[in-house]
Amino acid sequence: MVKTRPFDAAEVLDSPEMIAAWLTEAFGSDDPALMTRAIGAVARSQGMAAVAGKAGLSRENLYRALGGDARPEFGTVIKVLHALGIDLIAKPRTGAQVS
Numbered sequence: 001m002v003k004t005r006p007f008d009a010a011e012v013l014d015s016p017e018m019i020a021a022w023l024t025e026a027f028g029s030d031d032p033a034l035m036t037r038a039i040g041a042v043a044r045s046q047g048m049a050a051v052a053g054k055a056g057l058s059r060e061n062l063y064r065a066l067g068g069d070a071r072p073e074f075g076t077v078i079k080v081l082h083a084l085g086i087d088l089i090a091k092p093r094t095g096a097q098v099s
Contacts, residue, residue: 016085019045023086030043039077040066042084051068054083 013019019042026038026046043066044052056079065072066080082089 007037008044009041010071013042013045019084019086032071036066036070036072036077039080042086044078046084051080051083073085 006027009022013022017056023042026035029035040063043062048061048062052059057065057076062080062091064070065076078088
């Protein structure tokens, strides 16, 4: 019998390009829980304790905020993204009209 284990993106997010692609895909989903879990996977790939320290959060609060079911404050998300070296950049959606 072949044993398998669940996929953990944190194990393969090993370059800035891979991290950016992973987050871009998640942010394009329009699913806040998926976006939060994606940020959590990136944080795990970089070490939760180190990211928490850079973001000024406790490790426990970081795990709680990025668990996927939580709805973290936008300020918390920004702190975590900055601790990860990620900037949010706005660009127009394809076909979007401003009225």
